[in-house]
Amino acid sequence: MAEIALKTTMSVSEIKVRAVKRGGAGDARFRAISFAAAALIVILFAGMMAAITGGALISISASGWSFLTSEAWNPVTDKFGALASIYGTLITSFLAMGLAVPVGIGIAIFLTEICPLPLRRPIGIAIELLAGIPSIVYGIWGLFTFAPYFQEHIQPWIIDACADIPVLQTIFAGPPYGIGIFTASFILSIMIIPFISAVTRDVFDTVPGQLKESAYALGCTTSEVVWNVVLPFSRTGVVGGAMLALGRALGETMAVTFVIGNSHRIHSSVFSPGTTISATIANEFTESVGDIYHSALIEEGLILFFISFVVLACAQIMLRILHKRAGGVSG
Amino acid sequence: MITINKRIYNGRMRSNAYFLVLSTLAAVFGLIWLALILSSLFYHGFSGISLKVFTEMTPPPGQDGGLANAIFGSVVMSLIAVAAGTPIGLLAGTYIAEYGRYSRVSDVVRFINDILLSAPSILIGLFIYVVVVATTHTFSGWAGAAALTVIVIPVVVRTTENMLLLVPNGLREAAAALGAPRAVIIRAVTWRAARAGIVTGILLAVARISGETAPLLLTVLSNQFWSTHLGGPIASLPVMIYNFAMSPYEDWHNLAWAGALLITIAVLSLSIIARLLESSKKQ
Numbered sequence: 166m167a168e169i170a171l172k173t174t175m176s177v178s179e180i181k182v183r184a185v186k187r188g189g190a191g192d193a194r195f196r197a198i199s200f201a202a203a204a205l206i207v208i209l210f211a212g213m214m215a216a217i218t219g220g221a222l223i224s225i226s227a228s229g230w231s232f233l234t235s236e237a238w239n240p241v242t243d244k245f246g247a248l249a250s251i252y253g254t255l256i257t258s259f260l261a262m263g264l265a266v267p268v269g270i271g272i273a274i275f276l277t278e279i280c281p282l283p284l285r286r287p288i289g290i291a292i293e294l295l296a297g298i299p300s301i302v303y304g305i306w307g308l309f310t311f312a313p314y315f316q317e318h319i320q321p322w323i324i325d326a327c328a329d330i331p332v333l334q335t336i337f338a339g340p341p342y343g344i345g346i347f348t349a350s351f352i353l354s355i356m357i358i359p360f361i362s363a364v365t366r367d368v369f370d371t372v373p374g375q376l377k378e379s380a381y382a383l384g385c386t387t388s389e390v391v392w393n394v395v396l397p398f399s400r401t402g403v404v405g406g407a408m409l410a411l412g413r414a415l416g417e418t419m420a421v422t423f424v425i426g427n428s429h430r431i432h433s434s435v436f437s438p439g440t441t442i443s444a445t446i447a448n449e450f451t452e453s454v455g456d457i458y459h460s461a462l463i464e465e466g467l468i469l470f471f472i473s474f475v476v477l478a479c480a481q482i483m484l485r486i487l488h489k490r491a492g493g494v495s496g
Numbered sequence: 497m498i499t500i501n502k503r504i505y506n507g508r509m510r511s512n513a514y515f516l517v518l519s520t521l522a523a524v525f526g527l528i529w530l531a532l533i534l535s536s537l538f539y540h541g542f543s544g545i546s547l548k549v550f551t552e553m554t555p556p557p558g559q560d561g562g563l564a565n566a567i568f569g570s571v572v573m574s575l576i577a578v579a580a581g582t583p584i585g586l587l588a589g590t591y592i593a594e595y596g597r598y599s600r601v602s603d604v605v606r607f608i609n610d611i612l613l614s615a616p617s618i619l620i621g622l623f624i625y626v627v628v629v630a631t632t633h634t635f636s637g638w639a640g641a642a643a644l645t646v647i648v649i650p651v652v653v654r655t656t657e658n659m660l661l662l663v664p665n666g667l668r669e670a671a672a673a674l675g676a677p678r679a680v681i682i683r684a685v686t687w688r689a690a691r692a693g694i695v696t697g698i699l700l701a702v703a704r705i706s707g708e709t710a711p712l713l714l715t716v717l718s719n720q721f722w723s724t725h726l727g728g729p730i731a732s733l734p735v736m737i738y739n740f741a742m743s744p745y746e747d748w749h750n751l752a753w754a755g756a757l758l759i760t761i762a763v764l765s766l767s768i769i770a771r772l773l774e775s776s777k778k779q
Contacts, residue, residue, distance in 0.1 A: 271522025299707020416616020
């Protein structure tokens with residue numbers, strides 16, 4: 166009897182041991198697979214950097230540093246310089262940010278402080294949905310609807326009005342094409358407004374209610390609460406969100422390509438056609454002939470990669486700082 | 497006795513009023529442009545839409561036709577991208593939320609994933625061009641699907657991680673107390689608890705890739721005809737819109753508007769479904 170009992174307990178524990186071992190092995194396998202998937206993300210990123218750098222090598226050795234300082238873009242003689250595209254990328258992004266940041270933050274303030282409560286959710290959802298509309302829709306609206314109207318009704322008027330004012334006459338000069346740097350920046354800014362307001366609203370929501378309530382209890386007006394409580398608390402987050410939007414604007418292709426005019430020249434007038442890095446690649450990549458031309462386009466991509474990497478990395482770091490702090494205060 | 501300095505008080509009230517008016521105006525300004533865009537999209541789009549759009553191929557200029565081949569190409573490439581990207585994203589998100597929640601490695605992966613998430617999509621197009629198109633010497637549907645996969649993965653990783661972090665630790669501890677190994681806990685408890693959120697993430701990923709144009713432009717080219725051969729160039733909706741809008745032909749423009757409307761409706765309904773799923777889970 167005793168022997169049998171011993172046997173059964175032994176065999177039970179053996180089954181248990183085997184089950185635990187099996188579980189352990191399955192666990193290790195699952196852990197390894199999921200780790201491999203996580204590693205794949207790092208590999209993808211490194212691969213992207215390596216592939217684009219590798220594709221750009223021919224152009225780097227052919228053009229050297231002059232690629233960054235020259236405005237020439239001549240596929241016939243294989244002389245390439247990205248200065249005009251870099252200039253176009255930066256100027257359209259910064260003009261777009263100049264309009265989109267104040268408006269986007271204004272919308273976020275409106276949604277969190279002013280808007281009547283029953284309207285907050287619907288308007289907030291509408292803005293988030295609009296942030297997801299593909300950029301090609303903004304692009305063809307800009308090309309077919311905005312640019313013709315702007316060319317006929319608004320642009321000539323601005324050019325006339327600024328014709329005698331010293332600085333403005335060079336900024337708003339030239340024939341009214343409709344398309345150009347200004348139109349591209351405007352479309353770009355409309356595209357990123359919903360994005361900025363959605364991010365900023367989320368950031369404003371991390372401000373603890375008690376902070377705002379105590380400011381109101383001291384007799385602050387809404388504007389004083391926003392300037393002295395909400396914005397100081399969420400500053401890093403707002404800047405991070407704006408930089409995320411800047412990263413989007415810098416690399417945006419479709420909203421810009423349609424309306425920028427694709428001209429590799431730097432003009433002082435914002436009404437003149439220009440180009441951006443992404444527009445150049447989209448327009449010319451599949452039509453480019455010859456190794457150097459091809460590689461020059463990839464090198465433009467490499468420049469865009471570095472610019473947007475720096476901007477996006479800063480944005481992520483700032484948002485992280487904000488979330489850590491918000492977690493510390495409310496939790 | 498409390499005396500209120502009228503001048504200061506009125507000044508504060510006035511600046512507050514300016515502030516409120518300015519931010520309301522900002523909201524009105526932003527919403528007006530968005531309403532204008534949507535209304536002209538719906539106006540032009542609906543006038544271009546008919547049954548033919550879904551049944552006929554893209555026409556040469558001057559003839560009647562539809563977008564059937566482009567719709568088919570877009571759907572097929574998106575499906576492949578989601579099928580390939582979802583498991584990878586799901587597993588990677590699981591790793592950083594479950595196994596390595598507090599580890600250095602996860603911090604790095606999370607950081608790089610967030611950068612990939614907002615990286616310009618044209619760069620992903622260049623990446624796949626160099627890796628796939630240049631080595632196989634042909635533009636192909638497979639290359640396009642690969643580019644879309646690279647876009648899907650970070651979206652799924654981000655939402656999976658966020659959703660798994662919301663699962664209460666008590667559930668994991670209860671399962672562990674019953675003797676379940678970690679892999680079983682994750683598959684049978686935490687994934688199940690976070691299912692609605694993960695599905696939301698996948699829907700958002702589909703919404704994100706359905707309008708992507710730049711990467712497809714560099715990897716698939718386009719195709720005027722019906723083609724199910726993924727080894728060669730095939731048509732896709734966004735690239736077709738791009739080509740048709742850039743052309744000088746009026747009837748191609750109408751098809752471009754119709755295509756843009758189709759994409760917008762698809763994206764909006766996907767995001768609304770995702771939102772409904774998310775809110776039904778919260779209640």
